[in-house]
Amino acid sequence: MSADAYPGTQAVQRAVTVLKAFTDAQPELGLSALARVVGLNKATTYRLLTALEREGLIARTGTREQYRLGPELIALGVRAMRSSDVRAVSRPELETLARATGETATLEVLADGDVLILDEVMGSHLVSATHWVGTRWHAYATSTGKAMLAFLPNAQLRDALPTRLALSGRGTRTRADFYKELEKIRAQGFATNVEELETGFAAVGAPIFNHDAQVIAAISIGGPRTRFTDKVIKQLAPRVKQAAARISQQLGFRP
Template identity: 35%
Template sequence: MGNASAEGATVQSVDRALTILAALARSGEAGVTELAADLGVHKSTAFRLVATLESHGLVEQTEDRGKYRLGIGLLRLAGATTARLDVVQEARPVCRKLAADTGETVNVAVLADRAALYLDQASGSSALQMHNWVGQHIPLHATANGKVLLSGLDPDRLEQVLGSLPAFTDMTITKRGELRAELDGVLEQGYAIAVDELEVGLTATAAPLRNNHGDVIASMSVSGPTFRLGEERISQVVKLLVAAADEVSHRLGYGHY
């Protein structure tokens, strides 16, 4: 009973905090007394909520010390979403053409915590009964997209992101030394390949999408059944993929001076 009560109080606090943000969005700025009246709570409760939001940069005090406005922390959160939307918007027409040219499935993925989050997908003519990866979190070490995203990290960040390396098939890389060597190869050649590493019978190749600073912010892949993507076919697909990824990177500002 105590746990349920605590959970209810936590949810109520979240609801009140969101109400404060909405109120500040409407009014531009407000004092604790005004916010308490909006919420129908005691001024001390409103102050604690505002103080918590302020500690996370979601609200900030104005020059008039008694008032608050939305903080730059919200801009950082919005910026992360905007960046993902920009990637999808710029990549979508290129992905569709690449899917048409290769006949296979094309995906765009970004790093999300310790996984690759698939943002968008385009299917080619050969992709019968295609699996929809959009919105799914996929292991980094066992996928071509994941290897590309990992290759863009500095050593410290790589250590933070890498957890255990479970085996999904006999072909999955499960040793850190072997994975690091693989990532060095990705950096050198500009693309990654995963054959039967996540699922037996699934092959994928991926290339980086870069922003105007040259940072790897996403990955684009072409995937299909291993029987159709043999060594010779993969070499053909890689050329088309790298060219398409370079085009998206250019659209995102990479190489602009």
Template identity: 30%
Template sequence: MEGKKTVRAAERALDILLCFTRQPELSLTEIARMTELNKSTVYRLLATLEEKGFLARDAETDKYRLGFRIWELSAHLSRTDDPALLFLPEMERLRDKIEETVSLYVRDGLERIRVQAVESLQAIRRVAPVGARMPLSVGAAGKVLAAFAEPAVRAQILADPDWPENVDKSDYLRQLDQIRRDGYATSVEEREAGTSAVSVPIFGRNGNILAALAVSGPVGRLTLERMEEVVPHIIEAAGRMQKMLTN
């Protein structure tokens, strides 16, 4: 009987994790409704999942999102299961075509993390260490992740106490609107002197943004004109990556 209870608890915990395939952030009430469990049960399971690092809770909104223990587990997935590995050949193909560094970013709260990178083969190139954390307020990939996030997420980003003083919020919101219309973002020396970047979104099965695919390089080589030229190639690559997730 005790073993049966343990299995049931595991099923309920997994049901909670699966809720996040539909929305990136959820409240206790929303999770209880989606799993059809009472709130006290959900609360205990959420506390355990948070303690183990599978979920993270935003103290301001009291909403939960997937924690980075999920990414730790994904490091042991095969190439055919882990998007960071699954997308690698496509990223290498894009790098060879454009001849600049290609990176893959995901959002973690109010930051973005580079989870995969393929560096340019040129002598002067953009070095992109995997695992690096960066803000969402600046940079092409950060703006893409913010532009296609849920409105509540954008509100959290704007309310960030560490928001850079030199970034005007009204202008930032106008940029996000333009990015949603254009389907891509550009940046020139926004985060790092001498570097420019262009980025497009990659969407998951549920239509929510999964990651940002970015190309970066020296400003003298990756000019605004050059970025306009390569955007179709980046969008094509992102489209093929999305198909890998749905096939």
């Protein structure tokens, strides 16, 4: 059934399929369930699982009855994160942004509908260390998240959005309103977040495109609403947008 596509290493492809079968919704799976999900024979699935377990990419629950993603994947993920070239290219831009404004600059990517912080440079104002890296937020309530969502193909956008768009403090936003906001973001090239995620916090974000003109990340400057007045946000927006554009350009993006 599944378009087997290319020749070559089938076992590897299947193994990866097995890994991808573990979602946040289903972080633990039994052998039979897993075989059903990935559409493979139980014996095959079992062999793949044990092979992956030997390598540490798969672990088992205490009772050894269920499987889940293993510790080695965390290590690999961290390494992948570090070696991602968006990160390398963005670093200097984040630093100049943070130095020039005194606020905190972040680099974020989409991961399963959430926004994942890849890198961060603290401004002069805040005290907290850089332990935000690795945390996640709802994409639709962050400046970076919205900046990315706005430039996503429709099909992917639908997957990335949850059914309800909850906001801090205020109630739920309608889908129509949200789409209208995305359109505005597309037009102006940046997105804002004013106390949507957390009261007292505001940010401006702009998208980063790869050589293939696809959104792959976003950067932002954020800080307390007391300093991030509407006027300040308006001043910061073009800076963030330009920094993002420079990064995109370095990644091979040609408008």
